[in-house]
Amino acid sequence: MLIHFRKVSIYGIWRHTCRSFCVSPVTSSSRKGLVLGVYEGDKDEDGIHFTDAAASFDRSVSGKLTEMLLISGPPLKRGKSRVFYGLHQDFPSLAVVGLGKKGVGVCGKENWDSCRENIRVAVSMGCKQLQDLEVPHVEVDPCGDSQSAAEGAVLGLFEYDEFKSKKKIHVTPQLHGSADTQAWQKGVLYGEGQNLARSLMEAPANHVTPTVFADTIEQKFSPFSDRVVIHKRPKSWIESEQMGAFLSVSRGSEEPPVFLEMHYTGAPDSSKGPLVLVGKGVTFDSGGISLKPSSGMDAMRADMGGAASVCSTIVTAAALQLPINIIGITPLCENMPSGKATKPGDVVRAKNGKTIQVDNTDAEGRLILADALCYAHTFKPRALVNAATLTGAMNVALGSAATGVFTNSDWLWERLYKASVITGDRVWRMPLFQHYTRQVTESMLADLNxxxxxxxxxxxxxxAAFLQEFVTANHWAHLDIAGVMTNKDEVPYLRKGMSGRPTRTLVEFAAGLASEP
Structure with a gap:
């Protein structure tokens, strides 16, 4: 909605500012905040382009919001914000955020829905500013898309401070007005799902061992016990399944491995095969005997990012009650150096009988995934997707802009891509040429190197070519998420730290499959 400037004298604005803008602070228990959006107008347009909620608020305060925006600086650009005080008795603190141009849609160059992404960025900015002001209650303008607004709020307010004495004030954002509450709640669940993955990835490795990881996920599924079955397979079961590649990675650690298996039944009468998700679950990766440099090794507590994303995806699917059957598989272990650890040059045997020459023990993720992918085929999957913080080379190739996807299926790629456009958590297709397969199959001592x-x-x-040697499914995709594991400032609605990506894209992908006839 376009609100035209009103002619107001500088003296009148100054008097109003002193009276209503610069108010005395109120106690935190009574403080309440509101986030409202404004659109960016064209160069030749006068006026302020409010959202419906912002326009309604401006009318309720007799145009005072317009006046404040006039005197506080140039028109708000996308992702910028301003905070005002005392304009409304119910909302002593108000954050106005820039949404960019109204009506923008999918951008072919950026491969995302710009409108949704602008809302996430803007809302998160406003919520974080009010949180920093220790405002405990925040209502959020839906900005034309309640789900995206909820995602921006929930993701923006998250900060991992589990082991800090001084914590940020807890804020539970609420929808402002009577917009689409169902879409808002869906966005909350999407955001909370990614935040669960972020929490698991951020936690120190001595607090999230393979056993603790499995127990934590089991607890998260407790509200959905009627639809979810959990199996925490011990080392003896792994040995009975002849998962020699997985066991070769875990043998250097004192922590026992766990093979976590989750069955979500959202469509009991479905004749279709399940969606099977496989996640790399190395809860700490030292590199083993091929030891990593000490600099940055602490971040390897998040080398279970694939498992965190997969588990969080299924938790979210259960909360959304998606009408689809999903099986999650996450081999969990540590990769540590010891007298029992696998040595460079050792040969191990995977579940499908193929032998592997292990020339670098720091290339361990593909070993545990090899056995997990073999096992996944026993469920005759409709689609098979694995996620793993697999290679530093993926970070070199794409950085944090997108998840690299290697797939043997155009059908599967199209659905993953479509989901990523909606979530803004992008994917990019990478090659699976025979050129690369020959490099891993021409091994001196074994079937594979x-x-x-x-x-x-x-x-x-x-x-990716190595993993393909353990895949016979017609619709398989490998998501290398090493580049998107962390966030510095690339994604504005995520604070610095572990990102939990691409959880929302996997959830949206599963929701898309569930809705197909």
């Missing part, structure tokens, strides 16, 4: 004969080149591609 875990790093390929040209180590140091095309690492993400050869890793």
């Amino acid at each position: 875990n790093i390929g004969k040209y180590s140091g080149t095309a690492g993400a591609c050869t890793a």
Whole structure:
């Protein structure tokens, strides 16, 4: 809605500012905040382009919001915000956020829905500012898309401070007005799902061991016990399944491995095969005997990002009651150096009988996934998707802009891509050429080599080619999420730290499959 400027004298604005803008602080228990949006107008347009909620608020305060925006600086650009005080007795603190141009849609260059993404960025900015002001209750303008507004609020307010004495004030955002409450709640669940993955990834490795990880996920599924069955497979079961590749990684650690298996039944009468999600679950990766440099090794507590995303996706699917059957598989272990650890040059045997020459013990994720992918085929999946913080080469190739996707299925790629456009958590297709397969199958001592004969080149591609040797499903995709594991300032609605990506994209993908006839 376009609100035209009113002619107001500078003296009158100054008097109003002193009276209503610069008010005395109120106690935190009575403080309540509101986030409202404004659109960016064209260069030749006068006026302020409010959202419906912001326009209604401006009318309720007799145009005072317009006046404040006039005197506080130039028109708000996308992702910028201003905070005002005392304009409304119910909302002593008000954050006005810039939404960019109204009516923008999917951007072919950026491969996302710009409108949704602008809302997430703007709302998160306003919520974070009010949280920093220790405002405990915040209502949020739906900004034309309640789900995106909820995602921005929930994701923006998250900060991992579990082990800090001084914590940020807890804020539970609420929808302002009578917009689409169902879409808002859906956005809350999407955001909380990604935040669950962020919490698991951020937690120190001594607090989230393979056993603790499995127990935590089991607890998260407790509200959905009528639809979810959990199996925490011990080492003896892993041995009975002849998962020699998985066991070769775990043997260097004192922590026992766990093979976590989750069955969500959202469509009991479905004749279709389940969606099977597989996540790499290395709860700490030292590199093993091929020890990593100490600098940055602390971040390897998040090398279970694939498992965190997969588990969080299924928790969210259960909360949304998606009409689809999903099976989640996450091999969980640590990769540590010890007298029992696998040595470079050792040969191990995977579940499907193929032998693997392990020339670098830091290329361990593909080993545990190899056995997990073999096992996943026993469920005759409709689609098989694995996620893993697999290679530093993926970070070199795409950075944090998108998740790299290697797939043998155009059908599956189209659905993953469509989901990522909606969530703004993008994917990008990578090649599965025979060129890379030959590099891992021409091994001196075994059927396969875990790093390929040209180590140091095309690492993400050869890793994907290695995994493909354990796949017979017609619709399989490997998501290398190493580049999107952390966030510095690339995604404005995520604070610095572990990102939990691409949880929302996987949820949206599952929801899309569930809605197909």
